Amino acid sequence: MQISNLTVRYGAIEAIRDVTFTAMPSRITAVLGANGAGKTTLLRTISGLVQPASGSIVIEGVELIGRATDDIARLGVGHVPEGRGVIAEFTVEENLRLGAMAFDIDLAAGLDEQYQQFPVLGERRKQYASTLSGGERQMLAMARALIAQPRLLLLDEPSLGLAPLVAAELMTTIRELCATKNLSVLLVEQNAKGALRIADDAVVLSVGRVVANGSAAEVASDDQLRQYYLGLVQ
Amino acid sequence: MGAFFTSRIVSDILIGAAQGVLVGLIALSLVLIWQSTHVLNFAQGAMAMFAAFCGMTMLEHGLNYWVCVLISLVAAMLLGGVTERVLVRPLYGKAEINSIVVMVGFLGILESGASSIWSGMARQLTSPLSQTYFTLGSKTLYLSPFSLFQIGSALTLMLGVAALFRFTKIGLQLRASALAPEVSRLLGVRVSRMLTLGWIISSAVGAFAAIIIATSGSGLFPSNMDGFFVFGFIAAAIGGLESPGGAILAGLLIGIIQTFVADYLSPSWVAFTPVLILVLSQLVRPAGIFTKNTTRRL
C-alpha cells in the first residue's frame, strides 16, 4: 500500500499533513505517535470513513480515495476500529457471520477456522457479545475481520484496555497471523514498546506529520525518537 | 362450547383482535423504520394510503382485487424507497425535529395530493371475501371469512418479517446496519441499501394494513389512515420503539381494550382509551414494556 501526500482537514484543523509512506506486503507496519498525532484519522481515511483534502492511497494498483467504505472493505481491507466495534446485541456467531456476509467465501469453513484460531469464541458461539470480556471482544473483532480473508488489516489500538499479559498474547497472535496468512498489517498503537517488538516497519507521526519512517529496529534504536515522540525511557 | 364462542367476552375479543392486528401492523411498520433509520415517520399512514390508492382504484377498471393489492404493494415499495433516498437521507445525523417536520410536510403533500388526484370522496372497495360473520345456531360468532383472512394474513406478515430479520442474510445485515452503521460499513455491508430496504419493507407492511382497513372499514379516502396512525404510534411507543414483537402485542392489546371499553363503559371513551394505556405504561416503564432495560448512554 502506497500513501502519498495525504492531507486531511477537520474544518480549519489539519489532522494529517502531507503524509507519505509505503506499507510493504506481508509485513507489519506500526504507526506510532502520541495522542492526537493523527493515527486513527489515518486509518479512517484509508477505510473511506473520512475524506481527505488531497493525496492518494493506492493498494495493489487501485486508488482508494473517493470510494465508499463498504467498497473498500470488499477490496480486502479489514478494519478493526478502536473500541473493537463488536455488535453487543448479536451473538458471537452472528458477529462472525456478519463479517463474512459481503464476501464470497465458505462460511462453515471460515467459522471453523476462526474457532480453531480463537477457541474461546468457539465455546461461546451462542452467547451475546455483550457478555464477553474485553480480551474476548478484541478476539471476536479480530476474528470477524479475518473471516473475510483480508489482504490488509487495519488494527486500531488493539491492546487498549487489556491486561498486559493478554495484550502480549494478542501481539503474538498478530505476528503469527501475518506470517501464516500472507497478510499486511497496519498497526496503530500507543503502546510503542509492544508494537515495535512485533512490527517489521514503523512510521512515527507527530501532529499529523511523518517524523520518522523505517524498519522497526531502526526506530526502536533511535534514542531521540524514543524520547520525544514515543515517550519511552530506557 | 358454542355458547362460549358466542359469549360477550369472546365476541369482544374477536372484534378487538381484528381491529388490533391492523393497529399492530401500523405499529410494526413504524418500528421497522425507527429501528433502521431513527426517523419517526409521521407520514407512515399517508404513504400507506397513497400506495393503496395507486392500486385499489384499479378495481374500478375491472381488475381483480388481488392484482390491485399487488400493484399497491409495488407502489408502496417504490414510494418507500424513493422517500428514503430523496427526503430522509439528507436528515441523518440532524436534530430530531428536522425529520419530524419534513415528514409532517410530506404527510400534507400526500394527503392533499391524493385529494387532488382521486378526490376526497370515500371509495368503497368490494371485498373479495364475505364480511358476514359466521353463526353458531342463532348466535353470532364474530369471525367472517374476511376477518379470518385479516387476522391470519396480518399474523403471517408479522411472522414473515420476524423470520426475515432473524434467519436470513439480509435480515442480519438489516439489523447490523440499524445497530452499528459504521462498523457494518467497515465489514463491507452496503448500509445505505439496507436503510432503503428497511423503508421498502416497512412501506409494504403499512400499505397492506391500509388496504385491509379500507376494505373492512369506512372505505378508502385521503385521511382514512389518520386515526390508525395515531393508534399505531401509541402501540409502537407502548411496545418500545425498538421491539417489533412488542408493537404487535401492544396493537392487539389496544384493539381488544377499546372494544371492551366501547361495550362495557361508553363508546365515547374509546378514542382516548389508548392514551390512558400509554400514560400508564410510560409511567411504569418509560422505554416501553417490551424492551430490555438499557442504561443511558452519554
Place this chain on the structure above:
Amino acid sequence: MKITQILLRLRYSSLGRLVLALLGTVVAICVVLLVSAQSDTYIANAGAMTIAILGLSLLTGWSGQVSIGNSGFMAVGAFTTGIWANHHQSSPIIISLLLSILTGAIAGLLVGIPATRLKGPYLAGMTLAFVTAMVPFIQSLGKLTGGSGGLFFANLSSPSWFANLSGDPQNFIVANYRWAATVSVVITGVAYYFMSNLFASRAGRAMRLVRDNDVAAELMGVNLGRVRVGAFVISAAYAGLAGSLVALLSGVARADNFGLALSIEILSLLVLGGIGTLSGALMAGLLAAYASTLIAKLNALFGLNPYSNLGSNSQGIIFGLLLVVTMLTAPQGMAGLLKKISHLRARKEAE
C-alpha cells in the same frame, strides 16, 4: 450611530426591551388602522398564532423538548374563556385571559410532570397522545363544553369611543374588526415583552444549557427536572392565552379546532419562522394568517379552478412542500435566512 443600530442594541437591557415592545405595538396598531378590515382579521389571528408559537419556541427551541400537543393546552384556554363568557357575560376580557393563562399553566404542570421524564420520540408520542385524547375528552363533558358542537358566545365588538376614533363611525363592521385586531396586537405585545425578558434571564440560559448538554447542566447545578417542567408550564400558559384569544376573536370554542392538525401547524410554523428565535415567531404568525390569501392568489395566477380537486387542495400541497424544502435547505427558517443576509451585507461593507 444609526437609528437601526440603536434600536437593535436596546434589546440588551430590560428597559430597552420595554421601549422596543411599546414601539412595536404602537407601530402595529397604526398598521391595524390603515389596512383593510380583512387584513385586520389576519393580523388578529396572527397575534394569537404568534403567542402559541412563542410558547412552543420556548419549549422546543430553548429547552429542547419536541411537543406536538400544544394545541391541547390552547383548547384548555379556549374552553376556560368560553365557559367563563357564558356565565359572566359582561366581565372584562382581561379576566378571561388571566383565567385561561392559569388553567393552561395548571394543565401544563399536570402533563409536564410525567412527560418531562421522557426523552425524544417518547416525549413527542406522549404529547401526541395528549392532544388526541383532549378533543374527545372535552366533547364528552356534555353541557359544560357543548359536546361536539362546542360553545358559542359574543365575540369582541368595538366600544363606541373606538369606533369614533378609528375613522368611519357609521361602519361598525370595520370598527369591530379593527378593535379585535388592536386587542390582539396589544396582548401579543405584552406576551412578546415577557418572553424577551425570559430569553435574557438566568432561567432562559439554564434552559438552553439543558438543551445543548443536559449532563453539563446537571454538573453545573441546574435542576434538570425543574427546568424541563418549568418550560412545559410556561409554554402551556402561553398556549392557554393563545387559545383564549382565539376564542374571543371568533366567539366559538370547539374542541375539533384544537386537534392534532393545529399542533402540527404550530410546530411547522415554528420551523418556518426559525426555531428558538423571537422574530421568527412573529414572522411565522403573519405567515399563518396570510397563507390562505397568498395561495388563493397563486391559484388565480395559474388559472386553477378553486373548486376543482387540485384547486381546493393546492394549499395543502404548497404548504407541505414549503416545510420539506425549508427543512432540507434552510433549517434555521426565515429568521436564520435574514440573519445570514444581514451578516453577508455586514461583511461586504467591512470589505
Place this chain on the structure above:
Amino acid sequence: MLRRTHRGVAIIAASALSLSLAGIGALSSSASATGTDGVTNTSITIGATVPLSGIASTGYSDVAKTANAVFKYINAKGGVNGRKVNFIIKDDCYDIQALGCAQPQTSGSLTVAQTNALINTSGGLFATVGSLGTATQDAVRSLLNSDHIPQLFVNSGSTDWNDPSHYSGLFGWQTDYIAEGKILANYIKSKLAGKKLGFIGQDDDFGANGLLGLQRGGLSIPNMGGTNSFAYPATDAVFNLSFPTTLATLKANAVKIVVLDAVPPAVTLILKDAAKIGYYPQWVISGVGSDPQTVNYANLSKTNPGEMNAVSMTFFPYSTDTTNAWNKWIAKVILADKADFPKFTSKSILSGNMQYGAGWAVTFLQLLKAMGSNVTRANAVSTLEHSAVSNAFATPAVLPLQYSPTNHQGLGGGLLVKIVSNTNTTQIDGKVYSTNDAANGAITQKAFVNAAVPSWLN
C-alpha cells in the same frame, strides 16, 4: 451605496411585514353604487361556507357546487332583472380541522375565518346563502346578526334558524329534524306498529332534534344513552369505533326497526357493520343521511343481495325519476357546468345533494326576481316574510315554502320514499306529508304535485 443597504434584522422584518400588508387587500366594505353592500346595477355578491374537503365533504361538497351551476346557468342567460349572481364558495371543512381538511389550519374556527373573508369581500357581501351545517352556522349567527348581514337558507334541519325575534335576517330552508321525526314516527306507527324500536343519532342537535321529533310524534324511545337508543360522536363517521357494539346490542335485544339520524358516511358504516353480523332490521333514515348516490347500499339485504330495506323522507321528487320536469332541468344545468362536474353525463343520475343545492339556489333566484329593482337587505327579509309572495315560489321541492314573519324555517314536510338500491328509489304512497314542530301539531297529507318549472329559468 453599501452603507445604505445595511439593515438590521428587525428592520428587514418590519419592511417585509409592511410590504406584505400593503400588497394584500385594499380598503374594502365601502358602500357601493346602490347603497347596499354587494349590490350593483349588474351584479349581486353572495357567499357560503361549505365542506369542500374534510370529514363531511363526501356528498355534501356537491350541494354548493350545484347551486353555483344554477347561478352560472342563469348568469349566462343575462341574470335576474339584469343582475348576475356572483356566488363565492369558501371551504370550511365542516369546521372539523382533521388532517383531511385541505385548508391550512390557522387558529380557531375555520367557519368564522371563512365567514369573515366573505364579509370582507371587496365590494361587500349582500348575504350568506346556503352555508352548510348546524354547529358551523350557530358559530357565525351572532357575528352576521351584529353586522346586519342576512344569513339565508342555512343547509341544516336544526330549529336554530327559526328565531326571528333575535335573528331577524336568519332563515332556514329545509324541513327541520323535529318535523321530519314526527312524519317518520307517523309512518312507523301506522305501517310498522308493534315492532321493537331502536335509535342511533349524532351526538349534537341533529340527533337530539330528530329524536325529539320521534317522541313528539308519539313513539316511546328513550333519550340517547337509554335502552336501545344510542349517540355516536361525529368523528365516528370515520373511526367506526362505536357502531359494531351498538348494533350487536340492538340485534341481541331483537330490535326490528332502527331509526338513523346520521350523516351519509356514518350511515354507510352502520349498514355495513349490521350486515356483518347478519342484522337486517327495517331502517328508517333521516333525509340528510340517506342519499342513494352517496350512501353505498350494495349487498346489504339478507334475502336479495341487490335490494335494500330502508325508508326515508325527501323534500324532492325521488332522484331516479328521470321524467320529472325539475329533475330534467337540474340535470341540464349540471351538464352545462363542465368545469365543476366533468364526469356528469346525460346518463348520470342526480344525487339528493344536487337536488338540494338546486332547491335553495332556485329559491334565491325567485327572491331576487320578487325584489325587482329594490334589492336591499331589508327588502329581502320582508319579501321572504311576505307569505303570499314567498310561499308561491316555484322550486324543485315537493311542497311550498312556509315563511312568515314568525316562521323562518322554510319547508315543513316531505315525501316518504323506499330505498331499494343505489339506482332504485320509489315513492311509498305518493303523498306529501307536512306538519309543524309542536307535539300536538297535526300531520296533513295531500297528493304530490310538483310546481311547474318557470319559463324564465329554462
